[in-house]
Amino acid sequence: MSRVSEKAPTGVLDDLELYTRLYRQMLLIRGFEDLVQSLFLKGEIYGTTHLYSGQEAIATGVASLLEDRDRVAATYRGHGHALALGVDPQKLLDEMLGRESGINGGRAGSMNVNSLDDRLIGSFGIVGGSIAAATGAALALKRTSGGVAVAYFGDGAMNQGYVFECLNFCRVLKLPLVLLCENNGYGEYTSFRSVTAGEIRGRAEAMDVPAETIDGMSVWTVREAAARALAHARAGDGPAFIEAITYRFVGHSRSDPGAYRPEGELDEWKARDPIVLLRAQLEADGIDAGRLDDVARETSEQLDRMRAAGLAAPFPTALESKEFKD
Amino acid sequence: MAAVAFRTAIRDALDEELAADERVILFGEDVAVAGGVFATTTGLYDKYGPERVFDTPISELALAGAAFGSAVHGLRPVVEIMFGDFLTLAMDSLVNQSTKYWFLTQEQVSVPLTIRSVVGAGGRFGAIHSQMPVSWFMGVPGLKIVAAATPADAKALLKASIRDDNPVLFFEHKRLYTLEGEVDGAEARLGEAAVVRAGTDVTLVTAMKGVHDALEAADVLERDHISVEVVDLRTLRPFDLETVLASVRRTNRIVVVEEGPVTGGWAGEVLASVAEHALGYLDDAWRIATPNTPIPYSPPLEDLFLPGAERIATEIRRRLR
Numbered sequence: 011m012s013r014v015s016e017k018a019p020t021g022v023l024d025d026l027e028l029y030t031r032l033y034r035q036m037l038l039i040r041g042f043e044d045l046v047q048s049l050f051l052k053g054e055i056y057g058t059t060h061l062y063s064g065q066e067a068i069a070t071g072v073a074s075l076l077e078d079r080d081r082v083a084a085t086y087r088g089h090g091h092a093l094a095l096g097v098d099p100q101k102l103l104d105e106m107l108g109r110e111s112g113i114n115g116g117r118a119g120s121m122n123v124n125s126l127d128d129r130l131i132g133s134f135g136i137v138g139g140s141i142a143a144a145t146g147a148a149l150a151l152k153r154t155s156g157g158v159a160v161a162y163f164g165d166g167a168m169n170q171g172y173v174f175e176c177l178n179f180c181r182v183l184k185l186p187l188v189l190l191c192e193n194n195g196y197g198e199y200t201s202f203r204s205v206t207a208g209e210i211r212g213r214a215e216a217m218d219v220p221a222e223t224i225d226g227m228s229v230w231t232v233r234e235a236a237a238r239a240l241a242h243a244r245a246g247d248g249p250a251f252i253e254a255i256t257y258r259f260v261g262h263s264r265s266d267p268g269a270y271r272p273e274g275e276l277d278e279w280k281a282r283d284p285i286v287l288l289r290a291q292l293e294a295d296g297i298d299a300g301r302l303d304d305v306a307r308e309t310s311e312q313l314d315r316m317r318a319a320g321l322a323a324p325f326p327t328a329l330e331s332k333e334f335k336d
Numbered sequence: 337m338a339a340v341a342f343r344t345a346i347r348d349a350l351d352e353e354l355a356a357d358e359r360v361i362l363f364g365e366d367v368a369v370a371g372g373v374f375a376t377t378t379g380l381y382d383k384y385g386p387e388r389v390f391d392t393p394i395s396e397l398a399l400a401g402a403a404f405g406s407a408v409h410g411l412r413p414v415v416e417i418m419f420g421d422f423l424t425l426a427m428d429s430l431v432n433q434s435t436k437y438w439f440l441t442q443e444q445v446s447v448p449l450t451i452r453s454v455v456g457a458g459g460r461f462g463a464i465h466s467q468m469p470v471s472w473f474m475g476v477p478g479l480k481i482v483a484a485a486t487p488a489d490a491k492a493l494l495k496a497s498i499r500d501d502n503p504v505l506f507f508e509h510k511r512l513y514t515l516e517g518e519v520d521g522a523e524a525r526l527g528e529a530a531v532v533r534a535g536t537d538v539t540l541v542t543a544m545k546g547v548h549d550a551l552e553a554a555d556v557l558e559r560d561h562i563s564v565e566v567v568d569l570r571t572l573r574p575f576d577l578e579t580v581l582a583s584v585r586r587t588n589r590i591v592v593v594e595e596g597p598v599t600g601g602w603a604g605e606v607l608a609s610v611a612e613h614a615l616g617y618l619d620d621a622w623r624i625a626t627p628n629t630p631i632p633y634s635p636p637l638e639d640l641f642l643p644g645a646e647r648i649a650t651e652i653r654r655r656l657r
């Protein structure tokens with residue numbers, strides 16, 4: 011993985027307006043996660059949450075290439091994916107707050123958010139489950155819209171039967187699936203190296219699925235790799251696999267102080283914060299710093315408004331659920 | 337005697353069994369170095385080393401299979417499947433290998449394994465981290481299902497499970513982990529219920545968190561001059577029908593409180609057995625369980641979903657009027 015030098019080179023970003031929008035998107039995800047964390051600590055968000063902080067470039071980069079006919083399956087670490095797909099941030103926050111106005115009426119909570127209207131099949135709480143959901147979506151999309159399904163999952167999921175079964179299934183049936191492994195180095199408190207044999211990419215390659223390992227902190231690198239993978243899947247050539255190297259800047263879930271991280275590791279990765287990297291590149295390519303400051307200010311004001319509205323929203327009062335569709 | 341937390345009782349049971357028997361090993365996701373995501377295995381890795389206490393990949397089917405294969409080759413594996421909801425992934429080896437082997441080897445080779453798993457709702461963990469998987473396993477011959485309600489029982493029953501020569505599913509309710517109670521070190525046998533409160537008007541059969549809800553309801557009902565006998569089943573499969581029948585013959589009424597979907601649950605199994613054996617004694621028999629829907633996240637919804645003390649008291653009052 012190439013390290014980005016202190017001073018960004020110029021002429022890297024091909025579309026400055028687009029990348030300025032992605033900058034706003036990534037700031038919104040980060041700010042959303044910070045807000046979730048603070049509301050969790052205040053007892054306004056319940057159970058547990060798994061934050062996406064540090065991994066924003068991946069969801070943002072991939073989503074920026076998706077079409078209306080594509081679909082995404084995310085994990086319990088799914089707020090970033092939902093936001094990148096355009097799920098209404100207020101409704102997403104209200105869901106975390108358990109409110110009636112939540113995207114799933116308060117039924118789902120942080121780990122189970124879904125919104126087919128926004129192309130999000132769901133966030134899946136079983137490690138590896140997202141891959142199966144996306145496999146089925148790919149099976150349908152191949153016959154209907156011609157869209158591609160994207161499955162997000164972590165390094166830890168690579169040791170689940172789901173991955174092997176679905177990789178092979180999609181390969182032999184030539185299904186349009188992009189498998190996006192977000193390798194953040196850990197599954198919960200366990201380092202991925204200590205529980206994973208060989209290389210992640212090699213597992214896809216063994217099934218004749220094209221695979222690449224990329225820098226998951228650079229949103230433009232993510233976009234380039236995702237464009238190749240999506241083109242492969244769209245062309246009817248079957249699944250493609252991306253391993254994006256990244257890092258989560260927070261604990262695994264709310265109860266994790268991160269004691270297993272070697273000293274200094276977090277700081278090293280924070281020096282490659284995807285938002286900081288993108289900002290530096292935007293500035294190097296000629297976007298005015300004041301304009302980027304405005305974006306940051308607007309985003310933080312948006313989050314303040316969301317917080318107030320979310321906390322004022324009513325809770326659901328009745329559990330009316332029919333077991334079956336008539 | 338000092339009060340011990342439920343989670344500490346679990347840890348102590350594991351510690352004592354690891355110390356007592358070299359054949360006992362413990363493995364699962366984050367159980368070793370980190371000491372378990374619910375802090376139920378703290379310090380065991382340091383004490384017994386990586387040969388006997390180890391972390392695994394996130395591969396529940398491999399965990400269950402490794403438990404089976406090692407159990408028939410002289411080890412006594414204790415496996416943690418973090419949340420009971422993930423048992424679906426371990427199920428094949430457990431159901432199609434472990435619980436069949438004793439029968440298929442013409443009762444020559446038993447499968448002494450214990451699978452511990454955290455279960456239950458009320459923690460706002462939503463639809464996929466709150467389930468009560470008991471009913472998924474009730475119909476599996478050859479499997480024992482243990483469900484403790486107190487720290488003393490958690491310790492004694494876990495020790496008994498590890499010493500048992502059969503596959504045992506040991507369920508730990510996540511809302512009991514902080515519960516404190518005295519642990520006197522007495523042994524317990526699987527398959528024995530306990531009458532935890534004597535009463536004369538109605539027999540209330542339950543388990544795990546339900547025991548505490550039941551006792552709370554019984555206190556309230558006492559003020560209304562309704563006397564509730566509470567039976568803590570402790571082992572759900574096979575369950576102690578004799579203790580239940582003896583109680584029902586005295587009270588003539590039975591209510592079973594199960595945290596789990598009303599359809600296909602163990603409460604139905606208890607009622608069916610009681611009807612078969614003591615129909616003539618019954619004036620009333622019913623279940624209080626959860627609706628046939630997944631578990632909602634939002635706190636007011638989850639509270640409505642669960643059979644708490646208030647609902648138990650209200651229903652008993654209404655049925656006994």
Ligand SMILES: Cc1ncc(C[n+]2csc(CCOP(=O)(O)OP(=O)(O)O)c2C)c(N)n1
Binds near residue numbers: 262
């Ligand atoms: C089948 C299953 N086993 C265990 C868990 C508990 N669990 C939740 S997240 C997690 C770690 C997953 O690691 P990884 O796939 O790397 O994703 P990350 O959380 O790092 O994004 C574990 C073990 C689960 N949700 N599902």
Ligand SMILES: [Mg+2]
Binds near residue numbers: 164195198
């Ligand atoms: Mg990971």
